Amino acid sequence: MAETASTNSALLERLSHGEAPVQGQWLVADRQTAGRGRAGRVWTDGFGNFMGSTAVALRDAEALPQTLALVAGLSVHRALMAVVPALSGLVLKWPNDLLVGEAKLCGILLERQRDAVVVGIGVNLAEAPDVPGRKTASLAGLGYDVSRDAFASALAETWAEDLTAWHAGGWPMLREAWLVRSLPKGTLLGVNLSEEGHVIGGFAGLEPDGAVLLRLADGSVRAIHAGDVELIGA
Ligand code: BTN
Numbered sequence: 001m002a003e004t005a006s007t008n009s010a011l012l013e014r015l016s017h018g019e020a021p022v023q024g025q026w027l028v029a030d031r032q033t034a035g036r037g038r039a040g041r042v043w044t045d046g047f048g049n050f051m052g053s054t055a056v057a058l059r060d061a062e063a064l065p066q067t068l069a070l071v072a073g074l075s076v077h078r079a080l081m082a083v084v085p086a087l088s089g090l091v092l093k094w095p096n097d098l099l100v101g102e103a104k105l106c107g108i109l110l111e112r113q114r115d116a117v118v119v120g121i122g123v124n125l126a127e128a129p130d131v132p133g134r135k136t137a138s139l140a141g142l143g144y145d146v147s148r149d150a151f152a153s154a155l156a157e158t159w160a161e162d163l164t165a166w167h168a169g170g171w172p173m174l175r176e177a178w179l180v181r182s183l184p185k186g187t188l189l190g191v192n193l194s195e196e197g198h199v200i201g202g203f204a205g206l207e208p209d210g211a212v213l214l215r216l217a218d219g220s221v222r223a224i225h226a227g228d229v230e231l232i233g234a
Helices: 007-016 066-083 148-167 171-180
Strands: 026-029 050-057 090-093 097-100 103-113 116-123 188-193 197-206 212-215 221-224 229-233
Touching: 007 026, 007 050, 007 103, 007 116, 026 148, 050 148, 066 090, 066 097, 066 103, 066 116, 066 148, 066 171, 148 171, 171 197, 188 212, 197 221
Parallel strands: none
Antiparallel strands: 026 050, 050 116, 090 097, 097 103, 103 116, 188 197, 188 229, 197 212, 212 221
């Protein structure tokens, strides 16, 4: 598709008209005029970047499983390493950002529509947009020339594999695969919690349900189920 407001919005619209999610079908745009990020933020395009969404039918109508958000990050990580095996320093930051060093290379937005979820993925293949207060990276800026088609077909493959494993109850194995690609344990992360304000702790792993574990200064371990986690440092 040449241009759309947002590939997530376009898929949500189709679902709202009763279309069923088609497993393996991706909607990829050349340009988004109103790309959306997490927490109401704007997602800025770059010419040649990947902007795409796919819809997943949920088998039970429970709350959106946190682990699906993590699976999306894992699939993007695996796809990027398939197209650029020499890429170093690519890590997952909970729940589903991909960073190179401290700079963001990819963002993922999951949105629920009744018994389906739209998974939207933006990867800076060609350009790193300027985002005030945030470091951003692109593959081109790191010296790797990857076409959108090459990345899209790698992602279609890793996502199909990971989603099949996830539906089959394979999250425990995917969780291990996520952890080996994540920021190192002990990396300081901060999160704003409505009751307690800003909490800082060292990354200590994932709960079986996908919550992130932070080790606080007093040694206690805190599970965070939702929120915007920021990287503070090593
Ligand atoms: C974030 O990190 O804040 C998530 C960014 C998600 C961006 C992608 S681009 C394709 C899809 N369409 C959107 O409007 N957003 C997602």
